[in-house]
Amino acid sequence: MRKVIKASVVLTMNKAAEIYKPGYVVxxxxxxxxxxxxxxxxxxxxxxxxxxxxxxxxxxINAHAHTPMVLTRGMCEGVSLxxxxxxxxxxxxxxxxxxxxxxxxxxxxxxxxxxxxGTTCFADQYFxxxxxxxxxxxxxxxxxICYGIVELGDxxxxxxxxxxxxxxxxxxxxxxxxxxxxxxxxxxxxxxLDLIEIEKNLAKKYNTGFHIHFATSNEENDYCMAxxxxxxxxxxxxxxxxEVPILAAHAITVSEEDMETMKGFPFTPVMAPTSSMKSGFPxxxxxxxxxxxxxxxxxxxxxxxxxADMFGEMATGAKLVIHREHDVKAITAFDMVKMATIDxxxxxxxxxxxxxxxxxxLADMIALxxxxxxxxxxxxxxxxxxxxxxxxxxxxxxSMVNGRFLMxxxxxLTIDYGKVASDVEKATAExxxxxxx
Ligand SMILES: [Zn+2]
Numbered sequence: 001m002r003k004v005i006k007a008s009v010v011l012t013m014n015k016a017a018e019i020y021k022p023g024y025v026v027x028x029x030x031x032x033x034x035x036x037x038x039x040x041x042x043x044x045x046x047x048x049x050x051x052x053x054x055x056x057x058x059x060x061i062n063a064h065a066h067t068p069m070v071l072t073r074g075m076c077e078g079v080s081l082x083x084x085x086x087x088x089x090x091x092x093x094x095x096x097x098x099x100x101x102x103x104x105x106x107x108x109x110x111x112x113x114x115x116x117x118g119t120t121c122f123a124d125q126y127f128x129x130x131x132x133x134x135x136x137x138x139x140x141x142x143x144x145i146c147y148g149i150v151e152l153g154d155x156x157x158x159x160x161x162x163x164x165x166x167x168x169x170x171x172x173x174x175x176x177x178x179x180x181x182x183x184x185x186x187x188x189x190x191x192x193l194d195l196i197e198i199e200k201n202l203a204k205k206y207n208t209g210f211h212i213h214f215a216t217s218n219e220e221n222d223y224c225m226a227x228x229x230x231x232x233x234x235x236x237x238x239x240x241x242x243e244v245p246i247l248a249a250h251a252i253t254v255s256e257e258d259m260e261t262m263k264g265f266p267f268t269p270v271m272a273p274t275s276s277m278k279s280g281f282p283x284x285x286x287x288x289x290x291x292x293x294x295x296x297x298x299x300x301x302x303x304x305x306x307x308a309d310m311f312g313e314m315a316t317g318a319k320l321v322i323h324r325e326h327d328v329k330a331i332t333a334f335d336m337v338k339m340a341t342i343d344x345x346x347x348x349x350x351x352x353x354x355x356x357x358x359x360x361x362l363a364d365m366i367a368l369x370x371x372x373x374x375x376x377x378x379x380x381x382x383x384x385x386x387x388x389x390x391x392x393x394x395x396x397x398x399s400m401v402n403g404r405f406l407m408x409x410x411x412x413l414t415i416d417y418g419k420v421a422s423d424v425e426k427a428t429a430e431x432x433x434x435x436x437x
Pocket of ligand 1: 064066
């Protein structure tokens with residue numbers, strides 16, 4: 001049965017950035033088969049979904065997350081997670097006591113908060129890919145889950161982990177809405193050249209990409225200059241890594257010269273504005289990337305550093321770019337909505353499938369209540385400005401992924417938030433017990 005969704009406002013994010021007031025979207029199975037303005041015509045077997053009083057738009061794409069890390073939300077205060085000290089003495093210390101069962105108990109909570117606040121697709125970067133896969137499958141969210149490989153110079157570990165990574169990528173190929181990616185924690189610094197070659201070949205074989213942290217504080221560059229007398233980006237080009245799509249979280253310390261090298265390759269810096277600010281680090285040079293024609297996406301990073309609210313990240317990201325450049329025209333609200341939708345889709349190689357409401361695309365969309373605070377005056381306003389600066393993810397009322405509703409009228413349909421919140425409490429209490437606190 002087709003679902004015919006009519007709404008007071010349909011924000012398409014198509015190439016012409018068309019907005020229909022009112023408009024409708026017709027969904028057949030997991031695909032959008034029609035988008036139009038005015039009132040829809042209903043067939044005898046069509047189901048009408050009436051979103052009068054709501055704005056319908058593409059679901060948001062969170063291009064950098066670590067879903068199990070809700071385990072330690074609130075436990076990393078006063079620590080910069082971008083420094084080696086914060087990374088080794090805080091995160092790694094927690095992770096030494098954590099295990100895959102804890103990841104299974106905590107991921108669903110982050111997924112629930114994503115659905116609640118308008119994210120329909122996310123790219124995850126963590127250990128325990130199989131447990132995150134299962135949680136994502138049950139939640140019904142579209143996920144790009146990367147298999148993180150850690151070798152630390154151990155040849156046996158390299159063989160074992162690359163075999164497991166390949167099995168994971170193989171399994172993801174058969175899933176209707178989850179894709180597997182390859183997740184080196186960081187090139188060069190903790191991945192040897194041998195492993196990088198294996199990872200590159202795996203990504204190419206499975207037509208997937210890399211999800212990495214990159215140029216947070218120039219560590220790869222310092223390493224490559226010291227060892228090869230070349231910048232990290234030059235090394236990546238010479239090793240053929242840039243030919244593989246890359247989601248590069250943070251990408252703060254990239255020079256304009258390196259931007260010239262990387263433009264034209266499927267390399268997407270992912271800005272995580274709240275995470276950068278909370279860790280005391282500068283904003284990514286988003287304006288310079290965009291001026292070089294490099295695609296930029298948006299992510300929340302971990303829930304120790306930010307909330308799951310991508311609307312909040314759009315607002316913070318816009319203000320941070322403007323603040324960095326001392327230029328109110330450095331980025332527009334429309335640019336920020338693009339970063340969270342169609343540019344995110346481009347980053348994950350799904351531009352032809354996601355990121356806008358258009359015929360033939362996958363049916364991932366969200367609705368927001370136009371009577372919520374932040375929408376008045378309704379006449380003459382720019383919807384993008386309102387979405388970025390005045391509305392939060394809590395205004396999202398409905399969420400659809402792959403043609404299936406995951407939330408209706410603010411009620412989660414695939415996750416029991418009470419249960420998953422209780423699971424996080426239990427997992428965190430157990431973690432603290434193991435740490436002797
Ligand atoms: Zn991260």
